[in-house]
Amino acid sequence: MPSVRLVNLTKTYREVVAAENINLEVKDKEYVSIIGPSGCGKTTLIKCIAGLIEPSEGEIYIDEKLVNNVPIQDRAIGYVFQEIALFPHMNVYDNVSYGPTVKGWNPARTRSLAEEMLNMVALRDRMRDYPDELSGGARQKTAVARALSSGSLLLLLDEPLGALDAKVRAVLRHELRRMVKDLGLTAIHVTHDQEEAMAISDRIVVMKAGKIIEVGTPLELYLHPSNLFTANFVGETNFLIGESVKSTGKESTIKVKGKILRSLRRPSLEKREIVAAIRPEFVITERHLKKTMWKGKIENKVFVGSIVRYQVLMDTGESIVAKYPAVTNRRFDVGDEVNLIFPPQHVLLYPYPEAGLEKEISIE
């Protein structure tokens, strides 16, 4: 029953704070991803859990047992790195059965476990091949099988799909989740790819500059992010800067360059300056020019397979992205004049950040 709990965990390198006062609870059998831009501290965090890095302060509990002083080999974890180091002189089977073998498990048990894991990653017919005969995807699957065959119920994955082509990544992430769920494991997965995190996780932890800034299910983070950084980092968002005009029980009114924007959200009371956010797929564009508030011209149109993405330059000067599923009949061309509708239920409101919007959402 592996649960993981971090209490006030801090890691500093000289003056640099890599992780600051982190509190996090991962439940048994949960699949949790940690995302954030380069240097946000996500790798430091997972290495602390693995026992590869010693925290400067705070406690780490695995299964409610304090493990700060427990060495990596005694923490009962399976660990998969981005740069997988398979033993090049061993074939797939020997790589996968390495853990159980050195632990001196009985050969029959080792064999059945290793074969089960190879079945799981669909590599049983490649078990006599050597790592350099495998594709990148197959090597990564071998690494996962090896981690799984350790018998540990806690799997730590540090950019496990990082080195692979986009297409292979998309296929493997499904398989990874399926294996973790089938085996009843707890998984913590670090990635820079927010789409991967959404597809694979029960919950996502968003980190920025050494701190956890939000934790939630993929749906929560995407539809109701609690802050601007998450709104921008997890999927594309349009931002409009305005002023809060009035707020009744049901609806708030924001003024953006003299135009009215409505939201079902309530702005925080202490500030008049507001950032309104709306996802491109919720923006409605209409060709029939009516006297509605928002007008613009299609500046750019890109076909992204299942989605068509339009960039609309509004007469207020702001640029808005609108996306439509390619299966719908809504088609516009560059140069078309359109009306824009921002449905109030999808307009989210945030106080204008102290440091400015650019700085707040910056991912570098």
Add this chain to the structure above:
Amino acid sequence: MPTVRLVNVTKRFGNSRAINNLNLEIRDGEYVCILGPTGSGKTTLLRLIAGVTKPDEGEIYIDSKLVNDVPPQDRDVAYVPQQYALFPHLRVIDNVAFGPSSKGLSRSEVAQISMQMLEMTRLAWRANSFPGELSGGMQQRVALARGLASGASLLLLDEPLGALDARLRVELRYRLRELAQENNLTTIHVTHDQEEAMIVADRIAVLRNGQIQQEGTPISVYNQPKSIFITNFVGGANFLDGFVAERNLEGSLVELRGQIRVLIKQNSYAVGERVVLAIREELSGIIKDRDVGEVNILRGTVEAMSFLGDFMSYRVLLENGDTVDCRVPTVMNSEKISIGEEVFVHLKPQDIKLYPYPPAGLYKDLEAA
């Protein structure tokens, strides 16, 4: 006015052909993406055009001039390799100035051009930093600015966004296209990321085993893929194994395993022939109640679901053991569907494409991606 033309180009490494009798034409001012999996020959192709490696056979023309024997520095190309090696001891501005200053321009001209390129890549504010002080994304933009500053009108980019975080990659690809347009460049951009290719390119050339398998606009490659490999690599799809049970003028009936029959508009395969059905995930409908008026309604159970932002993805296990992934746009996802629930998958006859069953097996064709 740079155009590029490759005629029957072959490049061997030992016994293997990294580029195999390849033909490709790139028009002036065009933005072309070479899209392919690892090992397909993408980088070799770019290196051949840059002149840093020589073809064993065939001709390479830049601007209708045969350049096989022209060294890289005389080809008027800006080549930004994947490992772009900035000079660590030089400031950002001096890294960018390296190209123009070696061309014998005046000091002030060099400074002006370099600054302009840094403004274009939005890095002017870091002009005096050293590469080691910048993030990976910024370093990549410095390399790009350096390429642009060379003044060449043919830009060759090898995975220019490869080293970046996913979120940053998405942001920068739009900028990349704008840059090429603003500078009237002809651009060849190598990538393994089909979404990136579709967004930046006027035209895509899909490379596999050193050969171009298909080329065309993003929309044409996506909507009329020529093979299972391309369907899978560019966009992905559901692939189902079956054989033609009946056919007539209107279409054909294909039988899947478990004796499930599916109506298809295409009728180019003979009765008895083994085929693969391909249908895009976003065209594979999922419904809770059987609609009696429709054909190709297949019963199944929801096995998994994941939220992808724009789309909700459902994996449905059909009664015959096949799985179908259905992607429903978030804005249209009104029905509440949960894991374990019985549902129906709806595949419209006109949305299904047929391909001959690959001799080496379906799995082999899909794995190669």
